[in-house]
């Protein structure tokens with residue numbers, strides 16, 4: 302086993318590492334640090350959360366002199382990552398009191414100018430703003446010795462190629478260059494050929510592109526069930542911190558708001574927000590004031606927050622690299638994590654591509670039932686109670702207890718207290734989520750069709766599911782236009798959410814014949830029998846007072 306000392310690091314740095322609790326180097330650190338100390342160019346690939354930052358920051362700190370001129374530059378794709386890496390370099394270099402300055406767009410340029418004027422040794426920035434400063438002449442690279450491109454592939458993907466080239470052209474030719482990422486697809490080749498000199502490739506041999514510490518599962522559900530499913534998953538999993546990734550900024554805003562509306566401590570993060578808001582959201586999330594961060598891929602790369610226990614892909618990522626980085630926000634530095642991906646039936650192929658590229662099997666799971674959620678809450682309450690019993694401060698409650706036990710039996714009293722704590726109003730668990738109401742975006746597109754669907758669904762109430770059977774009660778009024786497609790939609794909804802294939806599930810849609818004229822029921826029956834559900838023909842028959850769809 303290698304030690305940090307054996308890698309050739311100075312005593313002062315070794316001391317800092319001991320203080321930080323770093324006992325031994327990670328594999329990427331063991332390989333990259335000696336090469337970088339020897340002045341070689343390095344192209345390094347290693348799984349998420351395996352300490353790539355220290356792999357470049359430690360040799361950087363050793364090479365930088367006390368002279369107050371910019372000697373090292375780290376480029377990162379996002380502002381949040383630039384800030385985090387700057388803080389990491391500062392932390393690793395604290396025995397040296399290194400001056401490290403993050404430089405990124407959206408931050409007042411005056412502050413950066415002041416910082417630069419004071420003389421910094423290391424700059425960590427996003428390509429756009431760094432180039433800005435170079436062109437203004439407020440940043441000079443005459444003494445630059447080391448350039449690191451963190452998440453190099455992402456910077457190219459984001460269209461920063463020109464900026465990167467322009468920046469690299471303004472650096473001394475004899476500088477040292479290093480690229481780091483958990484994914485380095487072939488597109489990075491041309492950049493490496495032009496801007497590195499005889500680079501050494503370091504790639505940590507791993508069976509999978511993702512880390513084994515992350516449990517990877519997926520649920521297949523319909524798009525319109527996603528929000529319900531998300532809430533169900535959050536309730537069942539009770540993450541310490543969770544990041545929910547969505548595809549678009551609008552969706553991030555919408556899901557963030559709807560989660561807030563349902564009482565979750567959630568906030569949104571994406572590139573349209575002002576820097577002040579982005580900073581505040583990140584600070585609150587890191588401090589644990591938020592439970593859920595809803596984000597675009599802006600949060601997919603590099604962010605290192607130990608407490609993130611769950612990553613949820615609300616939308617399946619459009620490329621495997623994005624999947625790798627997104628789920629890599631959990632399961633860091635050997636910790637356990639859970640990654641949950643929602644896919645709609647049409648997205649199965651995308652999932653297969655991800656599995657193939659990452660060489661990982663993602664396990665299909667059944668959506669947790671309300672009973673599962675209740676069971677989890679009870680377990681959690683049990684743990685909390687045990688903790689509370691150990692903690693001081695119970696005396697004042699004993700008086701109340703003495704008062705109550707005069708009249709009541711202790712067991713009944715405790716049970717009532719538990720009931721209040723769990724706040725479970727329903728004694729019988731209803732295990733269906735059924736609403737015909739489509740999400741807001743769909744409603745707009747569907748126009749007046751949706752208003753009919755809503756009306757038909759007003760009184761729809763889920764009934765209790767028995768083994769393997771989902772029942773949906775549709776209370777349809779006399780004047781409702783009954784659209785078979787809506788009924789089928791509700792059934793598909795339920796089947797999708799329960800994660801079962803429709804072939805294996807028996808479904809009943811009931812209509813009260815008291816309110817619905819027989820003629821309408823006949824029409825519905827005929828129409829239902831012309832409908833298909835996930836490629837299977839629907840069979841609907843009238844059984845006394847009920848229309849049964851199977």
Ligand SMILES: Nc1ncnc2c1ncn2[C@@H]1O[C@H](COP(=O)(O)OP(=O)(O)OP(=O)(O)O)[C@@H](O)[C@H]1O
Pocket residue numbers: 322323324325326327330347348349350351352353354355482483602603604605607629630633634
């Ligand atoms: N040798 C070590 N011993 C213990 N912890 C370490 C060691 N090296 C790094 N860490 C910790 O591991 C965590 C992940 O490190 P880092 O952010 O550098 O990962 P990464 O490889 O850059 O991941 P990503 O690909 O997601 O950017 C950090 O919290 C860091 O403090």
Ligand SMILES: [Mg+2]
Pocket residue numbers: 353354451603
């Ligand atoms: Mg990193």
